[in-house]
Amino acid sequence: SQELEQSPQSLIVQEGKNLTINCTSSKTLYGLYWYKQKYGEGLIFLMMLQKGGEEKSHEKITAKLDEKKQQSSLHITASQPSHAGIYLCGASSNTGNQFYFGTGTSLTVIP
Amino acid sequence: GAVVSQHPSWVICKSGTSVKIECRSLDFQATTMFWYRQFPKQSLMLMATSNEGSKATYEQGVEKDKFLINHASLTLSTLTVTSAHPEDSSFYICSARGYTGGDEQYFGPGTRLTVT
Numbered sequence: 001s002q003e004l005e006q007s008p009q010s011l012i013v014q015e016g017k018n019l020t021i022n023c024t025s026s027k028t029l030y031g032l033y034w035y036k037q038k039y040g041e042g043l044i045f046l047m048m049l050q051k052g053g054e055e056k057s058h059e060k061i062t063a064k065l066d067e068k069k070q071q072s073s074l075h076i077t078a079s080q081p082s083h084a085g086i087y088l089c090g091a092s093s094n095t096g097n098q099f100y101f102g103t104g105t106s107l108t109v110i111p
Numbered sequence: 112g113a114v115v116s117q118h119p120s121w122v123i124c125k126s127g128t129s130v131k132i133e134c135r136s137l138d139f140q141a142t143t144m145f146w147y148r149q150f151p152k153q154s155l156m157l158m159a160t161s162n163e164g165s166k167a168t169y170e171q172g173v174e175k176d177k178f179l180i181n182h183a184s185l186t187l188s189t190l191t192v193t194s195a196h197p198e199d200s201s202f203y204i205c206s207a208r209g210y211t212g213g214d215e216q217y218f219g220p221g222t223r224l225t226v227t
Contacts, residue, residue, distance in 0.1 A: 006154075039151055040202055042220040088154055097160060097168070099145055099206070099216060104154035 003027075004089055004102035012108045013079050021074045021105045023089035029069045033090040035101075043088070046074075076107075084109045113139045115207050117219035124226055129193045132222045134205030140185035141207035145216065146178075149202040161188055185209070195226040 003026040013019050023032065034046040047056045049065035049072060056063050060077045076083055089102040114137040124130045134144055143162050147155040159175075161167035161182035169175045177199075179191040188207075192199055202223050208216040 039149065040221070040223055042204070043218045048215075086152075086154075097143075098157060098170075099208075100157055101147070101155045106152060 004091060004100060006087075006089060006102040006105045008105060009103065010106040010108070012110065015080060015109055015111050016078055019076050019079055019107070021087050021107075023072045023074070023102050025070045025091065027070070027094060029065065029072070029091050030094065030096075031092055032065055032069075032072045034063050034072070034074050035088045035090060037086045037088060039086065079107075079109045081109045081111050083107060113137075113207075113215075113217040115141075115205065115217045115219040117203075117205055117222050119222060120220065121223040122225070124195055124224070126196055126226055127194055129191055130195055130224060132190045132192075132203055132205075132224075134188045134190070134207065134219050136186045136207040136209060136217070139207075139209050141188070141209040142185065143208045143216075144182055144188040145206045145208075146180060146188075146190050147204045147206070149204065149221075155204060158190075192224065195224070197226045200224055200226045 005024045007022045032049045035043040037043050047063045052067040052069045054065045062075045065072045084107055087105045092099050116135045118133045145160050146158045149155045157170050158173045159167045159169045159180050161180050163182050163185050167180035177193055182188040202221050204221040206216045206218045
C-alpha cells in the first residue's frame with residue numbers, strides 16, 4: 001500500500017502565525033492531493049500536484065511537491081481560525097487502483 | 112463539477128442488525144468507487160475498492176464478510192455493515208472515479224454510523 005506519513009500529527013498555533021504541514025511518501029508520487037476536513041463532514045479539495053518541483057497557491061495556502069516527488073509540504077500564511085481542521089494528503093497507488101490518505105494533521109488556530 | 116451523494120447521512124442502529132449505506136454518482140458514470148472509514152481525530156482508512164461489475168478488493172485487515180460491498184451499476188455502490196457492533200460506529204465516506212474527463216475522484220459527504 002502507499003504509505004503517506006504526515007507531520008506534525010497535530011498543531012496548535014496563534015492566529016496570524018505561519019505553519020507548515022509535511023507529507024512524506026514511501027514511494028514515488030504520481031499525483032499528490034491535499035484536502036481539508038472536519039471530522040464528520042466531507043472533504044474539501046485544496047490542491048493537486050503532479051510534477052516534481054511544482055508549487056501551487058490558493059489564497060493563503062501554498063503546496064509544493066519536491067523534485068523527487070516523494071514529499072509535499074502545505075504552508076499556510078497568516079493563519080486564521082477558519083483554517084482549523086484536519087489536513088489530509090492523498091495519493092493513488094502506483095497501479096492507480098487504490099487511493100490512500102496520509103495520517104492526517106489536526107490544526108487548531110487560537111484567536 | 113461531478114457530484115457524489117451518500118445516503119443516509121447518519122444512521123443509528125442496534126447491535127446485531129445490518130445497515131446499508133448507498134453511494135451514488137449523480138452526474139457521471141463511476142467505474143471505480145472507494146470506501147473509507149474514519150474514527151475521531153484520525154485519518155481516512157481505505158476499506159475497499161470496487162469496480163463496476165466485479166468483486167470488491169478489500170484492504171488488509173478489513174473483513175469482507177462483515178463489510179459487504181456491491182457495485183451493481185455505474186452510478187451506485189453500496190456498503191452493508193452486517194451484524195453491526197458498537198466498535199463499527201464510525202464515519203464512512205465513499206468516493207467515485209470515472210468518466211469525468213480527468214483522473215480525479217469525487218467524495219461523498221459521508222455517513223455517520225452509530226451502533227448502540
